[in-house]
Amino acid sequence: xxxxNVGSCLTRLHDLSAGSVVFDGRDITxxxxxxxxxxxxxxxxxxxxxxxxxxxxxRVGSIIGDPFxxxxxxxxxxxxxxVQELMERVGLNPEHYNRFPxxxxxxxxxxxxxxRALALNPRVLVCDEPVSALDVSIQAQIINLLVDxxxxxxxxxxxxxxxxxxxxxxxxxVAVMYLGRIVETGRVQQLYELPRHPYTRAxxxxxxxxxxxxxxxxxxxxxxxxxxxxxxxxxxxxxxxRCPRAEQDCVQSEPVLAPVLDDLPDHETACHHPLxxxxxxxxxxxxxxxxxxxxxxxSGRKSR
Amino acid sequence: xxxxxxTEVHDEPSAAPEHESRxxxxxxxxxxxxxxxxxxxxxxVAIVCLVVIVLIVLLAVxxxxxxxxxxxxxxxxxxDTGLSPDGLPRAPSGEFWxxxxxxxxxxxxxxxxxxxxxxxxxxxxxxxxxxxxxxxxLAAGYLGGVVDTILARVIDVVxxxxxxxxxxALVSIFxxxxxxxxxxxxxxxxxxxxxIVRGQxxxxxxxxxxxxxxxxxxxxxxxxxxxxxxxxxxxxIVYTTLLIPVVIVVQATLSFLGLGLPxxxxxxxxxxxxxxxxxxxxxxxxxxxGLALLATxxxxxxxxxxxxxxxxxxxxGLTRGWKG
Numbered sequence: 187x188x189x190x191n192v193g194s195c196l197t198r199l200h201d202l203s204a205g206s207v208v209f210d211g212r213d214i215t216x217x218x219x220x221x222x223x224x225x226x227x228x229x230x231x232x233x234x235x236x237x238x239x240x241x242x243x244x245r246v247g248s249i250i251g252d253p254f255x256x257x258x259x260x261x262x263x264x265x266x267x268x269v270q271e272l273m274e275r276v277g278l279n280p281e282h283y284n285r286f287p288x289x290x291x292x293x294x295x296x297x298x299x300x301x302r303a304l305a306l307n308p309r310v311l312v313c314d315e316p317v318s319a320l321d322v323s324i325q326a327q328i329i330n331l332l333v334d335x336x337x338x339x340x341x342x343x344x345x346x347x348x349x350x351x352x353x354x355x356x357x358x359x360v361a362v363m364y365l366g367r368i369v370e371t372g373r374v375q376q377l378y379e380l381p382r383h384p385y386t387r388a389x390x391x392x393x394x395x396x397x398x399x400x401x402x403x404x405x406x407x408x409x410x411x412x413x414x415x416x417x418x419x420x421x422x423x424x425x426x427x428r429c430p431r432a433e434q435d436c437v438q439s440e441p442v443l444a445p446v447l448d449d450l451p452d453h454e455t456a457c458h459h460p461l462x463x464x465x466x467x468x469x470x471x472x473x474x475x476x477x478x479x480x481x482x483x484x485s486g487r488k489s490r
Numbered sequence: 491x492x493x494x495x496x497t498e499v500h501d502e503p504s505a506a507p508e509h510e511s512r513x514x515x516x517x518x519x520x521x522x523x524x525x526x527x528x529x530x531x532x533x534x535v536a537i538v539c540l541v542v543i544v545l546i547v548l549l550a551v552x553x554x555x556x557x558x559x560x561x562x563x564x565x566x567x568x569x570d571t572g573l574s575p576d577g578l579p580r581a582p583s584g585e586f587w588x589x590x591x592x593x594x595x596x597x598x599x600x601x602x603x604x605x606x607x608x609x610x611x612x613x614x615x616x617x618x619x620x621x622x623x624x625x626x627x628l629a630a631g632y633l634g635g636v637v638d639t640i641l642a643r644v645i646d647v648v649x650x651x652x653x654x655x656x657x658x659a660l661v662s663i664f665x666x667x668x669x670x671x672x673x674x675x676x677x678x679x680x681x682x683x684x685x686i687v688r689g690q691x692x693x694x695x696x697x698x699x700x701x702x703x704x705x706x707x708x709x710x711x712x713x714x715x716x717x718x719x720x721x722x723x724x725x726x727i728v729y730t731t732l733l734i735p736v737v738i739v740v741q742a743t744l745s746f747l748g749l750g751l752p753x754x755x756x757x758x759x760x761x762x763x764x765x766x767x768x769x770x771x772x773x774x775x776x777x778x779x780g781l782a783l784l785a786t787x788x789x790x791x792x793x794x795x796x797x798x799x800x801x802x803x804x805x806x807g808l809t810r811g812w813k814g
Contacts, residue, residue: 197705219709226707238698243720256708302702 192363193314193346197231198222209310227257230303234315236295240287246273246298247283253305272301276331293324300331304339311336312344317352329356350393354378359452362386365424366416368443372453382446382453382460384429423458431459526724529800536796542789546782550605557603560587562596564603565754569594579772589774592764597774600756601782607757608786611671612738618676619737620683620730624722627687628714632695642688648681654743661749668751671744675737683729690722724801731794735787742783758783 194200196207198214206215214225230253233239240249250269254260260268270280276297287295296316303311313332317325333356336343345356353360354374361371362385370383381387388409411428414420420427426436435458443454447462530536549556557563572580572594582589588598630641657674664670694700695718703713744750745759758779765776 194701199701199705219707223707226705231702231705233698233702235698239702241699241703241717241720243723244717252703252708253706256703256706256712299702302706 193231193312193344196310196312196344197226197229199231223257227253227306228308229310229312230306230308232296232299232303232311232313232316235319236292236299237287237319239299240295242287245284245286246278246290249287250298250301250305252302257306259306268305269301272305273298275304276301276335277327291324292320293327296320296324296328297331300328300335304335307339308341310342310344312346314346315348316345318347318349325352332356350390362389365413365419367424367456369425369457370453370455371443373450376450376453380449380453380463382449382455383425383457384431384459384461385425387461423456431461433459526797526800530796533796533799536793536800539789539793539796542785543793546605546786546789547609549602550609553599553602553606557599560596560599562586562599564599564756565595567594568596572596579768579775581772582774588778589772591761591775592768592772597761597778600761601758601779603756604758604761604779605782605786607668607751607755608738608741608783611668611675611741612734612790615672615675615679615737615741616730616733618672619679619733620726622676622680623683624687624719624726626680626684627722628691628718630684631688631691632714632718633710634695638688641684645681645684645688648678649685651678653678653740657740657744658747658749661744666744666749666751671741671750674744675740679733679737679740683726683733686725686729687722690725691718694718694721728794728798728801731790731797735790735794738783738787738790 191200195202198207198217202215206213208214209225209229212225214222217225240246247266247269248255250272251265254265254268266283270283273280273283278294278297278301282290287298290298296319299316311332316332317328320328329352332343332345335341336356343356345353347353357374359371360374360377361368362377362383363369364385370377370381370386377386378390381390409428414424414427420437422438422440423429423432423436424440426432429436439458441456441458443456445451445453446455446457446460449455553564562568568586568590571585572590574580579592579594580586580590586596586598588596588601591597591600626641626645630638630645656678660674661670691714700713700717703717708717741750742757742759742762745757746763748763750760751757761779762776762783765772765779769776
């Protein structure tokens with residue numbers, strides 16, 4: 187399961203092949219379309235591509251008013267006022283009510299998507315890479331908007347992204363996925379500072395550092411090899427083909443999420459050989475990993 | 491680690507920070523329709539055709555006026571003034587502007603009344619065709635699966651039916667008449683429209699805005715008609731304008747074959763059919779109804795071409811590029 191699919195499964199856009207989605211103590215995995223309707227009010231989604239997720243042939247006012255119309259919420263007469271209030275709340279000019287999506291910039295379009303998602307006062311907002319299609323300068327505005335709205339409406343955000351800096355900025359809890367499996371999850375502070383899983387550690391080390399002096403001192407860990415096919419994932423731990431700490435047991439059994447060492451109970455790692463505090467990934471002596479891969483990792487580090 | 495982005499949020503310049511007044515938008519949105527309309531207005535051929543169509547519509551609407559100006563009823567036979575001593579139609583003159591037919595009736599008045607039939611059938615049968623075609627196309631394309639399989643096969647079957655033969659058979663079974671003509675045409679010409687719509691819907695249903703609508707809990711019917719239909723409407727309109735002349739010709743064909751309206755009623759196909767035996771002696775008898783039919787279908791066809799060009803900005807962009 188790709189991370190994006192997690193979002194569409196949470197909102198039941200796609201059917202699940204395994205597992206379940208529980209919302210508010212209720213299993214919504216197998217609800218029919220009809221049964222799902224009231225649940226949809228509470229779980230709304232923001233899409234990745236603000237150019238594709240707005241109907242090009244419909245006016246912004248009617249796009250944002252869609253949730254009201256679909257759920258027959260509020261009188262038709264007050265709908266325009268409601269929509270304009272939403273537009274104002276997300277930083278759009280309510281006078282642009284009658285415009286078409288094509289008349290807005292990418293950032294504004296994403297605001298339209300946010301306004302639409304907020305219309306029914308949802309409790310959970312699934313954000314599927316909401317800023318990855320936007321310019322960096324606009325990303326900050328949308329993220330801050332989301333953070334503000336989260337505080338204002340008491341929302342739960344499920345924020346799906348590959349951008350580690352953004353995640354650190356918006357998240358309370360983080361789950362790291364590799365090849366369709368959650369490999370580590372925990373509070374943002376602890377996960378970023380004390381990553382236990384080798385993959386998390388490698389991922390974090392790939393973040394660019396603004397200070398060049400500091401960048402020198404941080405040794406980057408370059409993972410080599412390609413990501414294996416998710417259709418035929420490797421046996422055991424899915425990361426073992428690229429993990430410098432992999433040992434024989436990693437090939438044989440798949441690790442489960444569990445608290446490691448003296449971590450907080452909600453910091454869980456799926457790894458047979460998690461990193462200790464302060465332990466560097468480059469210190470590891472792999473027992474089974476390809477030596478060639480290890481050599482390349484070394485030379486990659488030297489060239490920095 | 492990168493710093494969190496700046497907290498001050500200012501929107502893109504076009505969204506003014508202050509907007510206390512909530513009046514109607516000062517800037518009216520230029521919808522794709524408005525843009526297409528403007529392109530259409532710049533198309534001289536299309537405008538000429540539109541004028542011709544309007545004139546024919548006016549002729550049909552004011553047919554009684556034409557009758558009262560000339561002083562001739564549409565089915566009245568002027569055996570003394572309208573026929574030559576040896577019983578042949580009269581050539582155009584001050585009395586009969588477009589001549590008379592074999593029964594001494596005024597051809598101009600009959601063309602005016604015939605326009606009513608042609609346009610009525612053209613519009614009603616096309617509307618029926620388009621409605622069936624759009625609904626079937628939307629259902630097949632969006633619902634997919636078994637529905638699509640069945641509907642697509644039905645489309646194939648209907649397309650493979652030899653229309654004129656079946657129409658002749660049906661009209662002779664159920665009797666000639668306006669309603670039957672419309673129903674027969676509607677029942678057999680929706681398939682190509684359905685195929686066009688289905689093809690469009692197949693690609694549109696994969697778009698993210700459809701997924702967005704589903705995530706909001708919209709019903710299939712709502713997604714088909716509110717979200718997808720507006721996106722295929724341009725193609726539907728283009729095809730509709732091109733369908734009207736076809737339907738008019740089909741109706742005239744049925745009339746020509748004697749399967750149109752009962753005898754005294756004036757309609758173009760029937761008039762041409764009556765003129766068959768007189769074209770060597772009375773050229774006006776076949777020419778004017780024929781011209782009326784030709785002008786109407788040609789005007790609709792060229793106008794349809796104009797509409798298609800107006801709705802396809804890509805083609806326009808290409809020609810612009812070539813012109814430099």
